[in-house]
Amino acid sequence: MTMNRRDVLAVTGLGLVGGGLGGAFLGGGVAAAGAPQLKDGYGPLVKAGKELALPAGFSYRTFGSAGTRMSDGIATPGCHDGQAVFDAGRGRVRIVRNHEIDLDIPGAKQRAIGPRNAYDRAAPAGCTSSLYDLGSGRLLESFLVLNGTLSNCSGAATPWGSWLSCEETTDGVKAGFDKPHGYVFEIPSDARGPVNPVPLKAMGRFEHETAPIDPRTGIVYMTEDNGDPGDGFYRFVPRRPGQLAAGGKLQMLAVTGDRNYDTATGQRVGEVLDTHWVDIDEPDPSDAEENPGSVYSQGRAKGGCRFLGLEGSAWSNGSVTFVASEAGDGENGQVWRYTPASHETGTLQLLFESPNPRTLNQPDTVAMAPDGTLLLAEDGDGEDEDGGDNWLRVLTPSGFIANLAQVIEPLDLHYWSPEDFPQPGPKGASELAGAAFTADGKYLFINVQYPGVTCVITGPWHGGRH
Template sequence: MTTHSNPLQRRSFLKAAAGVGAAAAVASPFRAMGARAASPDRAQNPGGGSGKPSGVGYGPLAPVRDETSGLELLMLPKGFEYISYGWTNDAMTDGRATPGAHDGMAAFRTNDGVRLVRNHEQGLGAPFAPAANTYDPAAGGGTTTMLFDPDAGQWRESYASLSGTIRNCAGGPTPHGTWISCEENLTIPGPGNTATRLHGYNFEVPANGMASGEALVAMGRFNHEATATDPTTGYVYQTEDTGDSVLYRFRPNDPVNLAAGGVLEAMALAGTTDTRQWMTGQSDTASWVVVDDPDPQTNDYAMSTRGQAAAKGAALITRGEGAWFGNGVVYIVASNGGPLRLGQVFAYDPITNDFSCVFASTSAELLGAPDNICVSPRGGIVLCEDGSGLEYMHGLTPDGQIFRFAQNNVVLPADVMAAKGYSGSGDYTGSEWAGATFEPKNGNWMFANLQSPGITFAITGPWRKGTL
């Protein structure tokens, strides 16, 4: 199996893409979802009380062959097709090997097609980008950038764009065409590690170019997970992946130059300091407290950003992970929040300051441990699952119904394992989904990653038949 560069069965792909046409009108905002989903059972199990997804979305899932490898890597609804690319160890067009542990990602329209910036959640080790684009020469995480031609349905280019970071989980796109890549790590150089610089920061990567490797110190030093930028104000909302995390807001001095500094704040709520048990429909009014020292040089809790915020009354969120701005609100995922610790989705309205729980899972069959999130051009939400057992990408409709859109079906034969240099059984069906993002112009293509063995997919099909 090789990096995809030549057309393979293009006619069906182009027909599917052309059939989608321009994006449908954006669905009504999710900010009223809590009211519409007054009955959690009805909202989450529209077919009845079996606890299983039933009948919403795009229909049943079935194995679909990859146009690159010919393998049935994914299960998708009827009419959807995909092209894999950027497998771990594949040679990129810059001559470097594709790093592993694919994670968060975003897509950007440029003059030459669609650029995607993709995270790699790797730890200490050899960096994979040039020295000029490396933060710490002892760290092996970072980003790669890919070019996709949406009209031809072809992958064109890939290269290393940032390295020298640790555990780049997610991040978020900005309105000025960059990707914020987040370190979920707090390594301090010292005995027991080889790090040469402090970690726990955000880094900015241009959609078409290379990162400088400069840490965005003013945005805070903590276990970063994801960001969502309000295009009106330029405020950047940030999640933190810990059991006692808070929701941060960064008010930049210059929205198009995040390195110019700004003010880091944390969300407080009028009626509570803890959202970790919230159910669907619960809400409160948000305000913001200043984090006095956004760059603590220690990992002591009292001096940490979340410790400072909690001391001022900031509200706790358990394992804040995915974040995305869409439908006029900021969506936040709490990976193991809710009464059953199966995951919550929150929405913050920056105009009304309403913070609400728009979905809390009541069954592992419905949703278990959501992580990355994105909003489609049609208004629907995609949730990437990172739980146990088989892993799914889920859709969430405007009236609060959840459905399975894609299933990880990656079981690689021995010859493919050997050719790729992989070890293990070849069964990757338990690997997490990550990095879901839509081509932003008309949403004809959705891109997503499977973290292991590390594969990126471009998926197309009859999107307008549903909300994604």
């Protein structure tokens, strides 16, 4: 069959709204499809602290370092990952933050972080909540809000003021845990301690990454990072919008007219594909632990589309933008956008494919500035045994990549396996994770994942150059 597609000859108007952070880069012309270029953006980066290099005029503060004592007496967990920023009034914000801990992290114990309300007493991950004063730059309080989960990677804030925390593993009792894992959990932003942890099983048991929501419909869009045999792009259509625990339907994206389409290679930047959704009959399959791709295989058998290395995603301006970190002809990463057209159909467009690791090296975290500018945090060669670096970059409205930050703090080898980082030798740099702006766009919260600290970046966001 002939695939229903529409070609675009150049990356013109990526849908990233100008006039603010993104508007700082406008005016440099249009990048030809498949030929993106690296731009200076805000100018050369300089060391701004032990963790980050930033453009001149930018600065940052830190809080919530791994191991520091929280208000509830528990040591702050490490491995900071996805998070959301909620307005708490009077110049304060509430940050609900994931901690992506599993037993592969040296020093991790097979026990819950805290003593109360653990979903699984043998699982070492969860979420913390922090109250931060923007004016003084002070952490006012912090405590555990999700306990006894595993590999909490990313997630999303909901329109109704909660955080969806996603487990990126399907380990369970066969791996020595008390409960099955691979689920989404919901935490109200106003939680004052560990919530009653309820796995949202209808949203699927697979290696979850992110879960942004269309505020008009309440539909949740989810990415998967399993890798082999591939990854699906999913949506959860709730029975009652805003009440995810009431159940709903899990579906996987398919390209119309081309059964089992594979996006990993051979794609053209700007091309638009017509899509529809196929149902997942068993969102919580009994074989998920030994077969992490069980949900994916169901969708693939019905003609679902294959991606490779799906990671971060974000909802903005009627579309969800997401990355396939290991895909592309050079395996350096792709940026995709899905736009719903009707309840059952939509379009899929490749916005960007990295031509080489110097331009963009396996993007992971995705964040949207309030003006629609797209931020991409790498998880590329930073953790390589021969050393490397990871960057926070901007995909400009004209299709260019610009630098915004670089991680300069070496990884703490106490948190990594000696087999991964033999000594002596250079140390790589941790990835950045959990990028999230305040509503006014003045403060960017982002985590240096290992060993774990939260950074708050401020500066002349509107002063960049293309």
